Amino acid sequence: MKTRYNTFDIVCIVTELQKLVGMRVNNIYDIDNKTYLIRFQKPEEKQVLLLESGNRIHLTNFEWPKNVAPCGFSMKLRKHLKNKRLESLSQVGVDRILDLQFGTGEAAYHVILELYDRGNMVLTDHEMTILYVLRPHTEGDKIKFAVREKYPQNRAREVLEEVTKEKILEILQKGKNGDQLKKVLVSNLEYGPSLLDHALQKQGITNAAKIGKTFDIDRDIDKVVSAIKEADILFKKAQKEPLKGYIIQKKEERAKTNANDAEYFYSNQEFHPMLFEQHSSMPYKEFDTFCMAVDEFFSTLESQKLELKAVQQEREAMKKLENVRKDHSQRLVGLEKVQEEDKKKAELITRNQELVDRTIMSVQMLLGQQMSWDNIEEVISEARTRGEPMAVAIKKLKLEINHISLLLHDPYAEPENSDESDNDDADDEDKIPSMVLDVDLDLTAFANARRYYDQKRTAAKKQQKTIESHTKALKSAERKTKQTLKDVQTITNINKVRKVYWFEKFFWFISSENYLVIAGRDQQQNEIIVKRYMKSTDIYVHADIHGASSVVIKNPTGLPVPPKTLNEAGTMAICYSVAWDAKVVTNAYWVWGEQVSKTAPTGEYLSTGSFMIRGKKNFLPPSHLILGLSFLFRLEDGSIEKHIGERKILAAEDDALSVQGGEASKDDDVEVPILDESDEEAEKQENEVIDEDQKLDEKIDRIELEDLEEKNEHSSDSEEESKFPDTHIKIQHFGGTRHILAEPVIKEEETIDEENIIYLGDDKPILLKPNQNKSRSRGASESSYKDKNHIQRPNSDQSTKQQPQSKRGQKSKLKKIKEKYKDQDEEERQMRMEILQSSGTQKDTKKSKKGGKESLSKNTKKEPRVPRPQEPKEPNEIDDDEPTVQADVEMINALTGIPLEGDELLFAVPVIAPYNTLTNYKFKVKLTPGTARKGKAAKTAVSMFLKDRSITQREKDLLKAVKDDQLARNLPGKVKLSAPKMQNLRK
16 A cells, blocks of 8 residues: 655645645644644635655645644744745655745745655754754764754755666666566656556556566667656656546455345555556546545545454454355265265175175184284285285285275176276166275174164264254354444444544543543653643642652632542542552642642752642542543433533532541551641631631621722722632641641631632632522531632742731722612623723733633633743743643533433543542442453453443443553553452353
8 A cells, every 4th residue: 555655746746736835824733743734824715734754745625633732843833934925845856855945035944844764854944954853863974963953955866867768778787687677767767666667558568577588678678768758758747737636446345244235345555646557447536636635545544444454354254154154065065975985885895795704704813823913914915916815905904903904896897998888877876986995803794884884874864963053053153244244344433433532642530520630651741741731720639659640630610629539639649650569558649730840949950750849738638549440431412411410529418528538547657737736626616617607697798899899999009909818728637537627817807708709829819799609508517518628729928928908998989889880780790890901900910921810700711811922931831822621621521431321322432540430330340459461451341341231232332342452551550350240250
């Protein structure tokens, strides 16, 4: 199968791509580490150019899956090429190298694409100094492909000279006797193998012509000259005008149980800019342009591979069925032949009864004389030389089994040279040819003949049984084959629909409360997760042990992450660490994304995958090393609504248990911050918090206006900050369980309900109206729970300071504001606030520059500020072209672990998650550290799922379609499976 361009293809594609000259670069994306997309545009026209290092360049109309985060080369290309005009696109010499120039003069940049060998892609400035190279390497001693080196421009082959008869003769004379003619010409001319083969066949020279054998230089030189001239004409024509495109196909017959239902599959084999002579008899598809043909060829390449694999599996299934049929036929033929031979042997013994009895008697006499077997053999040989009939009949002694082999003739058969007519059919049937047969020395001739008749009857019975079972066995084999063909087709269709999500390249799972959690597989992925995928509002989790994965909880809302999700992420961090193999129970901690930095302290260096944690670490309870293997099913869009809210935050009474997670034993050596207060004092504090919450109803009427309005009125005045004091977090350890307490620092005359305050990442909390706080109706017990488990963003500046009191006269001013704007609803107020903020009176804080939260309330958020191109970025700053994480939740909402009856399922995705997360999943198996290998354990789990009584046929098909490498790739190491009835399955 052809997968890369030859020289003639490059000439044709360069001619066709000249229509891009003059268009501007809109954006650049990367599909993988060697394939890139450049989006061009001009008024009323857009084009997308695909470049793959070493293989191809063409326009594309297909929607290619782009990487979620751009790679370094993409960012470099964007920096230098964005909004620049493509000035020229040319071939370097006649080599497989293309030069794309963007911009003019000193602002010009070149993208050089190499389409031979391993390929390469290089970005240079106007002086051809390399700014970025996709594959740094060295050629020889002088040519070096690296940043700040000069790109060598004189390494390409020069333009073709005029081909003469003398030059062709010189090329052919260099070839050795027996060399293939086409191979000699291709290595010395630049037309490409396909074009040369076409030209030679037009002159009657076959592809297999060899110099000195099937091709004579002196005799056929004129044909070669004519062929080369024709190839040169086509080559120069392609340099001036675009050609059409053709895909050469191969007809593949799909295997079917019924020969009348034969189907054919056309697989793409090659792509060419014209229909060559050697392909004229093959099936093909014609396209208006060469780009369209190449785009179609590569776009359908993966589906073609799936179809070819399906065809191969169908052939194997049909081959097994054919083998069953052939085996039955051969068995019947063999039994028929055995019966015929046994019958003939019995009749020969009967017709030579006297000779057989005398021979048996003679051998028995020799044995009775106590003679050795060698002496008996000598006696018989001497008798055979004398021409005695009995000795002549004996062909071999098998005394070890008490048998002898006799050559018997039919005494009633006519001689071959008889003058009588041989046309009598009845006589022919009675004639028995001579044959060698075994005779038992313990039996008479009659008894030996009866033994052969018995063997014939036994073979006849076997034949009858085989015939009776043949139909049943054949139907069973056909039924299995039909099921196999159906399964192959189903799995092929599922694999075509299967979408690989961006997070599947990491360790991942979806928490019980619908948060996407990802972790790095190695140091490089740890680096990528933090730098590209983690926002400042996300949660970073790490095990309190060296050699663990970096875990990130994607938090698009920016609100506090529930404790259960934190505990599940902590379990993941511990399991994907050295603790799994060591079987050590430890704990993990979490911090906000903005606390994670790649900046090392002065004089120190951070290696790949290592980060600095600045500020306070929030430790989680120790977790057991328990994971689970399960499957998530991708729902069709129409079935998603039935599963909304499937993964949600539990009620306070249930969720409070998740905070305690796992208990640490008294002997565990875990560093835990302990409060000075005793257990009784801590409980007293909790009761006081509940009392504060119950008294709030009496005072809530005094605070009617949101902090949002106060912010807008006094944002430029540093003295007039929010009148709500900050809180601080205290952690207490009770018998191995950690409770996170939010201790309010509030004056008695200004008691404020903590339930009505949210922390959005800045240093000021925001008060919500009672009707905005949906959770208020849950009662005092949940309010107390929220006070205990409220998680606040770290505050670097004012964590220990108390907010200043409101200024004199501010209370009356707020009343006037309330009266003035009483008719405004929330939406109108929000619109007015956004307009007022555009005046520039409110300054951007440092956190907002870092991409921190600038939300105004739970229901209204402001878009994060996009950093300027020239301003220095913070360690976690995300580029403006980075993907937004808001889409993550929408994406995972289409995945369910609890398929319902009537759901339309598209494909299955294996998932490894903390076992508590999989409690409600339909299929699940527990994983703990053990001795079973990954692949075997995963296959055992799937086998158990397939034998589940509640599984549907569609679910079976989806599970079978999952590849083995996808099943085991997320397992942390050697495991032990635990599940109900696991022992029965193993038996």
